[in-house]
Structure formats: structure tokens, C-alpha cells
Amino acid sequence: MNIIVITIIALCAIGIAAAIILYFVAQKFKVYEDPRIDEVEEALPAANCGGCGYPGCRGFAEALVKADDISxxxxxxxxxxxxxxxxxxxGHEVKAADPTVAVVRCNGTCDNRPKTNVYDGATSCTIAASLYSGDTGCQYGCLGLGECVDACNFDAMYMDEKTGLPVIIEDKCVSCGACVKACPNSIIELRKKGPKSRRVFVSCVNKDKGGIAKKACAVACxxxxxxxxxxxxxxxxxENNLAYIDYNKCKLCRKCVVVCPTQAIHELNFPPRKEKPADKPTAETVKPMAKPTAEKAEKSEETKNETSDNK
Incomplete structure (x- = not known):
């Protein structure tokens, strides 16, 4: 009986000693977490898309709390x-940032960029890009396998069967940048949404010289x-035979759109251009009808009289 009691007391003593040691160790190596992290994470949309540059909303919340300036x-x-x-x-002042949206900088549709071969492999743009330059003469354009669409978690993209290019659904795009990272040819870019969603950009990423680019795609830069x-x-x-429009400097005047010989510059969501009225003829250009002279009048009278005599 004494052995059992001693054993129980010994075990209790060991347990208490271990608990005390663990407590002091936990206090020594305790990681303090700011309670504001939970508040900030709750305020975020919980999309966990990585568009902010951090691994999920939790990581973004931690970075925000630790930062001295969140501008x-x-x-x-x-x-x-x-x-x-x-x-x-x-407790920080945040300046309003201009919203952005994804744009597809390729207009190599089936009509503009004819195919030169048929790809019969894995339906992945990354794999296709690593194997060869594409099924057209342009090695820079869209591969058309829809990896960007698969990467979008907001159903803001789809592949157009007629053009073979991805289409951005502007109202659903949250500018997370997942499609930008997924595209191996870097044809998708996040640009300023612009006033009234109006944008002007070069819809081409071909860096070949003019003749080669034009041969590969009718609307290439x-x-x-x-x-x-x-x-x-x-x-x-x-630069590198390719024009680029800086959306921070562009004032949407659209003068560049008119002069582009290949229509490589796109204008989105603008009202139709007003047609210039045809030039009206001036008084100088309109010649007045010449009045018949007296001699011509006499001759015509004589002609009439001769005609009547013959009858």
C-alpha cells in the first residue's frame, strides 16, 4: 500500500515539475501576435487570391499590421x-488608388494570324510554350489553350471560340493578377481601368521587325x-520594334489610334467617332451658267425660222 501511495505522489510531483518547466519554456519562447491582425483579416474579402503579393489574406493582414506606412x-x-x-x-491614411483591370495584349485572331501547323499535345500553355513557338508564325502571341481562364477564380474570363483568344469580363475582373502570372507569353497586363472604363493600349507583344511581324499577323505592331x-x-x-503606351501618361486623346497603319492600337469603351462633314462647294468653285450672248440668241432664232419654213 505504501508503494502505491509513494508511486502516485512521485508521479504527481513529476507532472507538476514538468508543467512548471513547460510553462516557463512557453513564456520564454512565446510568440506575440498582434490582435489587430485578426481584425484586419476579417475586414479583407477572404479571396486568398495572392493579388496583393502575399500568401493569402492572413499574410497580407500581418504585413499591414507590421508596416509603418501602408500607402x-x-x-x-x-x-x-x-x-x-x-x-x-x-490609424493610417490611405490614398485612393486607381482601379485596374486585366487586358489581353494580343489581337491575333484566326483571321489575323493564320495557323501554320497543328498542335497535338497537352492542353497547357506553359507546356506548349516550352515545347515550341506556337501553331502560327508569331512566337509571342496567345497560344489559345486557356491556362489563364483556368487560373481565374472569379469566372472573369472565357475563351472565344471564333477568335481563339481569351476575353475579359470587365464587371467580374477583380485585378488579382492570377491570369497575368499564368500566361507564359505575358500577353495579359493589368492596366488602369480609366474614366468610364475607357482605355487605349497596343494590342500586340510581337518584338520582331516590321516585315516579319506583319507576315505573321495582319494587325501586328x-x-x-x-x-x-x-x-x-x-x-x-x-523599344525592340514594339510600341508601348504608358497608362499613367496617356490622356486618352486617341490620336495614336488614327495613325496606326496596322490597327494594332485598341480603344475600348469610347463612343463612336463623329464623321467629318463633307466639304461644301464654295462660291468660287461653283461656276455660274453662262448667259447666252446676243449673237447666239439671233442664231438660235434664225435656226427656228428655217426649221418652220422647211415644214
Whole structure:
């Protein structure tokens, strides 16, 4: 009986000692977590898309709480309202950022970019891009296998069967950037949504010289530089035979669209252009009908009289 009691007491003593040791160890190595992280995470949309540059909303919330300045942080899904709420929770002033949207910088439809071969392999753009340059003469354009559509978690994209290109559903796009990361040819870009969703951009990423690019695609940028000369705001640059429009400098004047010889520059959501009225003829250009002279009048009278005599 004494042995059992001693054993129980010994075990209890060991348990108490172990608990005390574990307590002090836990206190020593305890990781403090700011309670504001939970509040910020709750304010975020819980999309976990990674568009903010962090692994999920939890990681983004931790980065926001630890940062002294959150002006460079942005949640593309929640947008300005969510960031304003987060700023209020953390006591920071957040400037409203311009919303962005994904655009497809390729207009190589089946009509504009004829196929030169048939691809019969894995339906993955990444695999196809690693194997060869594509089934057309353009090695830079869309591969048409829809990997960007599969990457979109918001059903904001679909593949157009007629054109063979992805289409962005603007109202559903949250600008998370998943499609941008998924595209191996980097033809998808996040650009400013613009006032009234109006945008102007070069819908081409072909860096070949003009003749080669035009042969591969009828609407390719040929690097002629006309748009660069025409832009009054220095918003267009030409590098590696390819024009690019800086959306921060572009004022949407659309002068570049008119001068592009291959229609590689796209304008979205603009009203139809007004047709210029035809030039009206001026008084100088309209010649008045010559009045018959007296001699011509006499001759015509004589002709009439002769005709009547013959009858």
C-alpha cells in the first residue's frame, strides 16, 4: 500500500515539475501576435487570391499590421473601400488608388494570324510554350489553350471560340493578377481601368521587325513609330520594334489610334467617332451658267425660222 501511495505522489510531483518547466519554456519562447491582425483579416474579402503579393489574406493582414506606412499596399479584390476600412483600423491614411483591370495584349485572331501547323499535345500553355513557338508564325502571341481562364477564380474570363483568344469580363475582373502570372507569353497586363472604363493600349507583344511581324499577323505592331511622333503627351515609347503606351501618361486623346497603319492600337469603351462633314462647294468653285450672248440668241432664232419654213 505504501508503494502505491509513494508511486502516485512521485508521479504527481513529476507532472507538476514538468508543467512548471513547460510553462516557463512557453513564456520564454512565446510568440506575440498582434490582435489587430485578426481584425484586419476579417475586414479583407477572404479571396486568398495572392493579388496583393502575399500568401493569402492572413499574410497580407500581418504585413499591414507590421508596416509603418501602408500607402504602397493594395487589395485588388476589395479595392479602395476595403483599404479605407483597413486604414481606419490601423490609424493610417490611405490614398485612393486607381482601379485596374486585366487586358489581353494580343489581337491575333484566326483571321489575323493564320495557323501554320497543328498542335497535338497537352492542353497547357506553359507546356506548349516550352515545347515550341506556337501553331502560327508569331512566337509571342496567345497560344489559345486557356491556362489563364483556368487560373481565374472569379469566372472573369472565357475563351472565344471564333477568335481563339481569351476575353475579359470587365464587371467580374477583380485585378488579382492570377491570369497575368499564368500566361507564359505575358500577353495579359493589368492596366488602369480609366474614366468610364475607357482605355487605349497596343494590342500586340510581337518584338520582331516590321516585315516579319506583319507576315505573321495582319494587325501586328510593326514598330513604325508613327504613334510615338503623334502623341502630344510622350506617353508612347518604342523599344525592340514594339510600341508601348504608358497608362499613367496617356490622356486618352486617341490620336495614336488614327495613325496606326496596322490597327494594332485598341480603344475600348469610347463612343463612336463623329464623321467629318463633307466639304461644301464654295462660291468660287461653283461656276455660274453662262448667259447666252446676243449673237447666239439671233442664231438660235434664225435656226427656228428655217426649221418652220422647211415644214
Amino acid at each position: 504602397n499596399f493594395y487589395c485588388p479584390v476589395g479595392g479602395a473601400p476595403v483599404m479605407s476600412h483597413v486604414g481606419a483600423l490601423l 510593326i514598330g513604325c513609330g508613327k504613334c510615338v511622333k503623334e502623341c502630344p503627351f510622350d506617353a508612347i515609347t518604342l
